[in-house]
Amino acid sequence: MKKTIIVVLVVFALVAGFLAGCKTEAAEETTAAAEETTAAETTAAEETTAAEVNLEDVTIGYVCKILDNPWFRPVTDSMQAVIEGYGSKLIAVDAKMDPELYVSSIDNLIGQGVTVMVLTPPDQTLSRVSVDKCEAAGIPVIAYADPLIEDGVKIAPVGELDGYQSGFLCGEALANYVKDNNILDGIDIETTGLATITTLSVSQFVPRTDGSIDGWKSVLPDYPESQYFTNDTKTSLTEEAYDSMNALITANPDIKTWFVLSANDESEVGAARALEVAGLDKTSYLYALGGYLAKDEWKKDFSCIVGALYIGAASHGEFMGETVMEWVKSGEVPFQEYIKEGDLFGTYPFTGVLVTPEDYQEIMGPDAG
Numbered sequence: 001m002k003k004t005i006i007v008v009l010v011v012f013a014l015v016a017g018f019l020a021g022c023k024t025e026a027a028e029e030t031t032a033a034a035e036e037t038t039a040a041e042t043t044a045a046e047e048t049t050a051a052e053v054n055l056e057d058v059t060i061g062y063v064c065k066i067l068d069n070p071w072f073r074p075v076t077d078s079m080q081a082v083i084e085g086y087g088s089k090l091i092a093v094d095a096k097m098d099p100e101l102y103v104s105s106i107d108n109l110i111g112q113g114v115t116v117m118v119l120t121p122p123d124q125t126l127s128r129v130s131v132d133k134c135e136a137a138g139i140p141v142i143a144y145a146d147p148l149i150e151d152g153v154k155i156a157p158v159g160e161l162d163g164y165q166s167g168f169l170c171g172e173a174l175a176n177y178v179k180d181n182n183i184l185d186g187i188d189i190e191t192t193g194l195a196t197i198t199t200l201s202v203s204q205f206v207p208r209t210d211g212s213i214d215g216w217k218s219v220l221p222d223y224p225e226s227q228y229f230t231n232d233t234k235t236s237l238t239e240e241a242y243d244s245m246n247a248l249i250t251a252n253p254d255i256k257t258w259f260v261l262s263a264n265d266e267s268e269v270g271a272a273r274a275l276e277v278a279g280l281d282k283t284s285y286l287y288a289l290g291g292y293l294a295k296d297e298w299k300k301d302f303s304c305i306v307g308a309l310y311i312g313a314a315s316h317g318e319f320m321g322e323t324v325m326e327w328v329k330s331g332e333v334p335f336q337e338y339i340k341e342g343d344l345f346g347t348y349p350f351t352g353v354l355v356t357p358e359d360y361q362e363i364m365g366p367d368a369g
Contacts, residue, residue, distance in 0.1 A: 053329055058088035060324055061114035061139075063105045065122035065146065066237075067094035070292050071265070072120070075144075075317040079118075082321025088115075088328075090321075097122045097235050106130060110137045116324045117141045119156075122235075124149050124203045131155050140327060142334060144320050146204045147347065154343040157335045159320055161311060162349040163207035164214075166289060170309050171215025171261055173354055174287040177306050178259065179219055183285070193255040195229045197244050197262040197271055199236040205263035208289060212261040227255075236263060241270025249278045258284040265290035265308070272297065272304055291355055295368050298357040310364055311352040323348075 060083050064072050080090040091109060095102035102122055109117060110133060117134050119141060121127060127148040134141040141148070143158035178184060184192065194216060198209040209230070216223070229248055233240040241262065249255075258280060262268045268288040275281040281304040288294040291310035297303040323334050335346030353363060361368040 055325075055328070056087045058086070058115045058325075058328055059112065060088060060090045060116050060118060061106075061109035061112070062090060062092040062118040062120075062144075063095055063102055063109065064092060064120045065095050065102065066097050067092060068096075069266075071290060071313050072145075074292075074313040075320070078314040078317030079321040080317075082318050083325060086325050088325065095122055097237075099123055099126055102126060103129060103133075106133050110134070110139060114139060115328055118320065118324060119143050119148065120145045121148065123201055125201075127155060140333075142320075142324060142327070144316075146202055149203055152342070154345045154347060157333060157345040157347075159316070159323065159335070159348040159350065160204055161208075162351055163204050164211035165349075166309055166311075166352055167208035167211025167213075167261075167263075168215035168218075169211075169352070169354060170287045170289050170307075171212035172218055173215070173307050173309075174259060174261060174285065175216045175219035177285060177287075183257070184220075184223075187257065189224060189227065191255055192257040192259065193227050193229055193248070193252060194223065195231065195245065195248055195258055195260045195271070197231050197233065197241050197260065197267045199234065199263060199267075200232045201234070202236065202263075205236065208263045209261075212289075216259075216261070233267065236267050238266045238270040238273070241267035242274045243270075245271040245274035246278070249274060249280065256280060256283055258286075260284065260286040261289075262286075263289060265293035268305060268308075269293050269297065275304055289352075291352070291360065291364065292367075294355075295360055295364060298360060299369075303357070307354060307356045308360070309352040310355045310360070310367075311350065312364075312367060314367070316350060319348075319350075 066072060067076060076092050083090045093105040095105055099122060117139050119130055121130060128150050130148055131141055141156050143156050145160055147154050147158040147160055148156040196209050196212060198205045200206060231244040231248060233244050258275060260271045265288045268286050272286055275284045284304045286305045288305050288308035291308035292313055294305050294308040297305050327334055335348045338346030338348055355363050
């Protein structure tokens with residue numbers, strides 16, 4: 001009897017084990033099948049999302065503060081090439097530094113039903129109205145070069161130059177040039193002046209200016225601040241920079257050696273023209289930010305611009321073109337990983353590289369012209 005019970009128990013155990021194994025295999029197969037189904041559904045969902053965006057129906061609007069400009073023209077051309085490469089369309093509008101034209105251009109592009117709006121405002125006080133108009137129309141907005149900003153807070157994603165660092169590099173480089181060439185040796189310091197020409201209404205230019213002064217001070221901390229001069233222009237165009245530098249020269253006739261830093265290439269070239277007319281270009285030294293105009297100055301027999309921070313305009317346009325098209329395809333707001341404390345959106349920081357009349361052709365390549 002006991003033997004019979006033992007046999008029955010053994011058989012029962014074997015059967016139970018077999019059934020458990022079957023259940024385990026079945027569960028694993030069910031789990032695997034579920035995972036495959038989930039993966040298939042995810043892939044299908046992604047394909048459906050991608051299919052919903054017909055890139056041939058996409059139009060990107062771009063309102064540029066001054067499209068007919070040696071910097072913004074190649075930016076826009078390369079942006080257009082990228083966007084058209086996706087089968088989409090770019091409509092670029094020149095606001096001509098006119099606030100009213102800028103706002104009406106936004107309205108016009110909204111009326112044309114653009115998919116994404118790219119904006120370079122002529123004045124940061126237009127930031128809120130720019131964003132409000134686009135949001136009311138349900139159009140995503142991104143800034144380039146000059147941020148859309150309110151009370152110091154970025155209210156839209158932006159791709160812009162790291163202003164402070166760029167300015168610092170220029171100021172540091174000019175000061176090093178002065179130091180390495182012993183330009184201050186043996187001359188009365190009061191016959192020299194450090195001029196910074198900027199446009200303080202453009203928020204991007206403020207850190208450039210602050211950085212350039214700090215960069216200069218890092219190398220020449222003993223240079224007297226009594227010899228510092230900052231001129232604020234309205235538009236940062238070459239003509240206004242010329243007038244600004246000319247006014248400084250006229251107001252300070254004892255200064256025969258000028259060191260000039262500016263927020264952009266246009267201002268630097270305007271300052272150079274004023275120094276040439278005054279006959280002070282041979283004893284003055286300038287550093288440009290951008291390099292897109294400085295390169296043409298270096299093709300001449302002489303230029304008082306001794307260096308520049310080169311920033312590739314075409315590469316900026318390509319990057320912004322890819323950025324907006326990725327936004328269209330994915331729906332993910334750009335530059336979120338770059339959000340700084342206090343901002344609502346991220347800033348992608350462009351940078352540049354220092355060039356001189358001796359090495360600009362090698363470094364700039366085709367951009368050297």
